[in-house]
Amino acid sequence: MLRGMKRLNRYENRILRIAKLGGKLVRLKQFGFSSKTEEGFRFPIYVLEIGKPKAIKKNVAALIAGVHGLETIGIRVLLDFLDDLLSHKTSVLYKEIKNGELGVVCIPILNPGGVAMKRRSNPRGVDLMRNSGVEAVKAPFFFGGHKYSNFFPYFRGNVLQSESRVLDRFFYEYLLNAENEMIPVVDIHSGFGTIDHVWWPYASTHDPCADEPLFQKMANHFTNTLNHYLYRFGPQSETYTTHGDLWDRLYDLFLAKRKFNPNTRNSRFLPLTLEMGTWSDIKIDPWKIFRKRGIFNPARESKQKSIISHRKFLSDVMRLAKQKADDLV
Numbered sequence: 418m419l420r421g422m423k424r425l426n427r428y429e430n431r432i433l434r435i436a437k438l439g440g441k442l443v444r445l446k447q448f449g450f451s452s453k454t455e456e457g458f459r460f461p462i463y464v465l466e467i468g469k470p471k472a473i474k475k476n477v478a479a480l481i482a483g484v485h486g487l488e489t490i491g492i493r494v495l496l497d498f499l500d501d502l503l504s505h506k507t508s509v510l511y512k513e514i515k516n517g518e519l520g521v522v523c524i525p526i527l528n529p530g531g532v533a534m535k536r537r538s539n540p541r542g543v544d545l546m547r548n549s550g551v552e553a554v555k556a557p558f559f560f561g562g563h564k565y566s567n568f569f570p571y572f573r574g575n576v577l578q579s580e581s582r583v584l585d586r587f588f589y590e591y592l593l594n595a596e597n598e599m600i601p602v603v604d605i606h607s608g609f610g611t612i613d614h615v616w617w618p619y620a621s622t623h624d625p626c627a628d629e630p631l632f633q634k635m636a637n638h639f640t641n642t643l644n645h646y647l648y649r650f651g652p653q654s655e656t657y658t659t660h661g662d663l664w665d666r667l668y669d670l671f672l673a674k675r676k677f678n679p680n681t682r683n684s685r686f687l688p689l690t691l692e693m694g695t696w697s698d699i700k701i702d703p704w705k706i707f708r709k710r711g712i713f714n715p716a717r718e719s720k721q722k723s724i725i726s727h728r729k730f731l732s733d734v735m736r737l738a739k740q741k742a743d744d745l746v
């Protein structure tokens with residue numbers, strides 16, 4: 418049996434419990450499959466729809482986690498957020514969802530094979546965040562993505578992987594034709610650096626994306642008005658550049674397609690990557706650097722605190738789905 422199978426089962430049971438907890442407000446869908454393991458096994462990939470179907474069409478926000486199989490803390494942050502949302506029915510976000518003002522769609526584990534096999538890549542050895550086919554202007558050697566062999570980490574793969582195609586389908590089904598003015602997405606990762614970064618496109622180039630002014634405005638709003646000053650906001654390329662970022666590709670696809678749809682001509686697609694800094698507590702738990710998932714996840718002592726600390730941030734990002742860009746001050 419695969420070493421991470423128990424963990425994957427635990428997360429999947431939690432997804433089921435969350436679907437039950439939400440009652441009529443939540444729908445669980447099996448949305449696709451992972452790529453095949455060497456034994457020919459594919460793992461199902463699930464989507465949770467939270468809110469009324471009409472709201473999901475009009476004012477949608479999205480949450481993704483588990484793109485990298487070792488970054489399991491991101492999956493727990495996402496599940497904790499949903500658990501908390503659906504068990505405290507007095508929160509503003511819950512009421513908005515209940516009233517049909519907005520909806521949240523989630524892929525809690527995009528790379529279940531990576532979780533089960535305890536590795537960053539998918540079952541084919543492809544790093545999904547290097548897989549989109551986008552060529553960076555200039556990326557760091559190796560870490561920025563390479564095509565040598567799936568024997569090494571950061572392998573880009575030669576074709577778009579099943580998991581990447583599931584994200585594509587999710588984008589086409591829920592995000593591309595959404596009618597909200599701002600369509601916020603958070604993709605939760607972990608492991609880089611000592612503080613929590615929030616990145617927007619691009620990863621492939623230092624050129625600013627078309628929505629750079631709006632992203633900057635949003636960052637100011639989050640830092641100064643909403644007090645999320647512990648997060649460091651910026652385009653991803655400010656930290657490092659890579660080939661093949663999936664959000665780079667979907668962001669450009671959105672720009673290219675939306676002009677043909679009169680309902681969404683004024684919509685802005687705002688994919689954010691939350692990269693939780695998990696190196697900061699190496700001092701609390703120095704042994705973590707010797708554990709396989711160590712540097713990708715917080716030390717045991719600070720884990721629960723760290724998970725809970727993102728609830729307010731995620732809720733504030735999801736609420737952008739029903740706001741206007743002019744509301745951000």
Ligand SMILES: [Zn+2]
Pocket residue numbers: 484485488546606607
């Ligand atoms: Zn990651």
